Amino acid sequence: EAGVTQSPTHLIKTRGQQATLRCSPISGHTSVYWYQQALGLGLQFLLWYDEGEERNRGNFPPRFSGRQFPNYSSELNVNALELEDSALYLCASRPSTDPYEQYFGPGTRLTVT
Amino acid sequence: LAKTTQPISMDSYEGQEVNITCSHNNIATNDYITWYQQFPSQGPRFIIQGYKTKVTNEVASLFIPADRKSSTLSLPRVSLSDTAVYYCLVGLSGGYQKVTFGIGTKLQVIP
Numbered sequence: 001e002a003g004v005t006q007s008p009t010h011l012i013k014t015r016g017q018q019a020t021l022r023c024s025p026i027s028g029h030t031s032v033y034w035y036q037q038a039l040g041l042g043l044q045f046l047l048w049y050d051e052g053e054e055r056n057r058g059n060f061p062p063r064f065s066g067r068q069f070p071n072y073s074s075e076l077n078v079n080a081l082e083l084e085d086s087a088l089y090l091c092a093s094r095p096s097t098d099p100y101e102q103y104f105g106p107g108t109r110l111t112v113t
Numbered sequence: 114l115a116k117t118t119q120p121i122s123m124d125s126y127e128g129q130e131v132n133i134t135c136s137h138n139n140i141a142t143n144d145y146i147t148w149y150q151q152f153p154s155q156g157p158r159f160i161i162q163g164y165k166t167k168v169t170n171e172v173a174s175l176f177i178p179a180d181r182k183s184s185t186l187s188l189p190r191v192s193l194s195d196t197a198v199y200y201c202l203v204g205l206s207g208g209y210q211k212v213t214f215g216i217g218t219k220l221q222v223i224p
Contacts, residue, residue: 004156035214042200043157043214090156100147100204104156 002026004105006091012111013081021076021108025093031055032074033094033102034066038087046089049074050096081112117201122219131188133218135201138182146177146184149200149214157200157214161186188220196222 005024013019025032034046045058049068057064063079072093078085088109092102118136125131137146145164149157161168163175163184174187188195200217 042216088154092156100145100162101159102157104158107154107156109154 004091004093004103006089006105006108008108009106010109010111012113014113015081015083017081019078019081019085019110021078021089021091021110023074023076023091023093023105025072025074025091026095026103028095029093029103030072030096031094032068032072033092034074034076035090035092036060036087037090037107038084043090047076078110083112086110086112117203117215119199119201119215119218121216122221124221124223125191126223127192128190131191131195131220131222133186133188133199133201133220134183135186136183137201137203140181140203144203146175146181147202147204148173148175148186149202151198151200151217160199191220191222193222193224196220 004026007022011019023032031050033048035043036046037043046060046064047054047066048056052068066074066076068074076089088107090104090107092104094102123133145162147162148160150160151157161170161173161175163177165177165181168175176185176187186199198217198219200214
C-alpha cells in the first residue's frame with residue numbers, strides 16, 4: 001500500500017513570495033491534515049480537510065490556506081512568505097473509520113530567505 | 114483538549130527497557146491515548162493507542178492506570194534505531210481536529 005506522498009521535498013522561496021505544497025493521501029483516506037514543524041519545536045496543527053471541506057484550522061494567519069480536491073489530495077498555500085515560515089510541513093491522512101491513527105508523509109522542507 | 118506533559122529528553126543504553134511517562138490530568142471520558150514516534154526529518158509514525166489498563170503490540174506496551182491521568186510507554190530492549198522523539202497525544206473521540214503534538218520526549222539510545 002502506497003503511503004502519503006508530498007511534493008516537493010524541498011522548496012526555497014524568498015520573503016513575500018507564495019508557496020504551494022501538495023499532498024496525496026493513502027488511497028481510501030478521506031481526511032487530510034497539515035502541520036508545521038519549525039526547527040526544535042513540536043508539530044503545530046494547521047488545517048484539517050475532510051470530504052473536500054475545511055473542517056478546522058489552527059492558530060495561523062489567513063495567508064495559510066489550502067484546499068482538498070475530489071480525489072482527496074490536498075494543497076497548502078502560503079502567501080506573503082515570512083522568514084518565520086521556514087519549517088517542515090507535514091501532511092497526514094486517516095481513514096474515516098479510524099479517528100485517531102494518522103499516517104504521515106515525509107514532509108516538505110520550506111526555506112524562506 | 115487534554116494537555117499533556119512529558120519529559121523533554123531521556124538517555125538509555127542499548128538493550129535496556131525504556132519507560133516514558135506522560136501526564137494528562139484533565140483527560141476526558143471519551144479520550145484515547147496515542148503515542149507517535151518521529152525520526153529526524155520524517156513524519157511521525159503511530160506506535161500504540163489505548164484507553165485503559167494495558168495494551169501491547171509488536172513494538173511497545175502502553176500502561177494506563179485506573180484514573181487515566183497518566184500513561185507510560187514502555188519500549189523493551191531498545192536499540193540505537195529507537196533514538197527518536199516520542200509524542201503522547203490525548204485526543205477527542207472525534208479525532209485530532211486541532212491537536213498540537215508538543216515537543217515530545219527526545220530519547221537518545223547510547224551504545
